[in-house]
Amino acid sequence: MKPLTIGKVASRAGVGIETIRFYEREGLIAEPPRKESGYRLYPEDAVARLRFIRHAKELGFSLKEIKELFALRVDPETTCKEIRERAQAKIGDIEDRIRALQRVKRALNGLVASCKGRGPVSECPILDALGQDGAKCC
Amino acid sequence: MKPLTIGKVASRAGVGIETIRFYEREGLIAEPPRKESGYRLYPEDAVARLRFIRHAKELGFSLKEIKELFALRVDPETTCKEIRERAQAKIGDIEDRIRALQRVKRALNGLVASCKGRGPVSECPILDALGQDGAKCC
DNA sequence: CTTGACTCTGTAGTAATGTACAGAGTTTAG
DNA sequence: CTAAACTCTGTACATTACTACAGAGTCAAG
Numbered sequence: 001m002k003p004l005t006i007g008k009v010a011s012r013a014g015v016g017i018e019t020i021r022f023y024e025r026e027g028l029i030a031e032p033p034r035k036e037s038g039y040r041l042y043p044e045d046a047v048a049r050l051r052f053i054r055h056a057k058e059l060g061f062s063l064k065e066i067k068e069l070f071a072l073r074v075d076p077e078t079t080c081k082e083i084r085e086r087a088q089a090k091i092g093d094i095e096d097r098i099r100a101l102q103r104v105k106r107a108l109n110g111l112v113a114s115c116k117g118r119g120p121v122s123e124c125p126i127l128d129a130l131g132q133d134g135a136k137c138c
Numbered sequence: 139m140k141p142l143t144i145g146k147v148a149s150r151a152g153v154g155i156e157t158i159r160f161y162e163r164e165g166l167i168a169e170p171p172r173k174e175s176g177y178r179l180y181p182e183d184a185v186a187r188l189r190f191i192r193h194a195k196e197l198g199f200s201l202k203e204i205k206e207l208f209a210l211r212v213d214p215e216t217t218c219k220e221i222r223e224r225a226q227a228k229i230g231d232i233e234d235r236i237r238a239l240q241r242v243k244r245a246l247n248g249l250v251a252s253c254k255g256r257g258p259v260s261e262c263p264i265l266d267a268l269g270q271d272g273a274k275c276c
Numbered sequence: 277c278t279t280g281a282c283t284c285t286g287t288a289g290t291a292a293t294g295t296a297c298a299g300a301g302t303t304t305a306g
Numbered sequence: 307c308t309a310a311a312c313t314c315t316g317t318a319c320a321t322t323a324c325t326a327c328a329g330a331g332t333c334a335a336g
Contacts, residue, residue: 058242059242059245059246060239060242076258078258079258080253080254080258083253084250084253087246087249087250087253088250090246091243091246091247091250094239094242094243094246095243097198097239098236098239098240098243100196100198101198101232101235101236101239102236104198104199104232105229105232105233105236108225108226108228108229108232109229111225112222112225112226112229115218115221115222115225
């Protein structure tokens with residue numbers, strides 16, 4: 001397989017060229033070999049790595065966390081268990097966020113229910129509720 | 139009740155002084171009256187408003203969204219009905235966000251389930267799955 | 277009345293995550 | 307061979323949500 005130029009890698013991985021160079025600067029991907037001209041020449045698996053980054057980001061990992069995942073992989077002491085634990089911690093984070101949103105939703109639903117949809121805004125119970133110190137919102 | 143200086147408001151609302159001035163610049167809180175000296179003098183309810191912002195932020199609203207909520211209240215033409223409609227739209231947004239997070243969570247759960255937590259990282263299915271093109275993660 | 281704490285404006289910096297040129301050199305299709 | 311497309315470096319800009327001064331003026335306790 002021929003090495004790929006940055007543009008090919010970008011289109012195959014579904015990211016921008018600038019993004020790849022950015023990731024290189026940030027240490028998320030290795031500096032690839034270059035042609036004499038200075039053009040970057042990527043092996044095939046650079047595409048997989050960029051896809052990994054993209055998917056992990058979609059799953060709510062920050063670049064920093066992704067970098068940590070890579071560091072784990074590089075470290076020969078790391079076990080599958082550790083990766084799994086990270087994923088589980090992430091699930092916990094996501095559950096927290098879901099719960100927080102559900103609280104907001106419940107609060108808004110309650111407010112909507114208490115609002116007849118008539119009268120001036122000054123009498124609308126919706127906005128007052130969030131000004132309290134915690135109680136009404138959760 | 140005496141008007142409060144910015145420092146008092148900040149400590150009561152649990153935010154920084156600079157944050158308050160920042161919110162003022164951003165239009166999240168009104169410019170308060172001033173003393174001759176130029177010192178800001180806040181009415182009590184500024185504290186409630188800042189708490190509102192803080193709580194809403196903790197619940198995942200961006201400052202922009204919070205501003206939109208306030209905009210509803212400020213407009214004298216706004217009726218309770220409009221607030222209610224906005225609140226309902228907001229509920230829809232929140233439901234979307236919850237669903238997105240649940241998709242992520244399901245994906246991560248699937249990955250965790252496929253990982254026995256044993257063996258070297260090179261055999262971890264979680265990392266493999268992230269390298270694939272989309273299918274495994276959604 | 278002095279001194280230390282407070283506040284003012286205005287500017288600049290931070291972190292995260294890119295995106296957008298400018299200006300120059302390189303590669304490739306026709 | 308030429309022109310279009312591509313890539314290079316380096317810098318600057320965008321967004322969100324603050325945070326940190328600098329230098330000057332103000333307030334309040336003792």
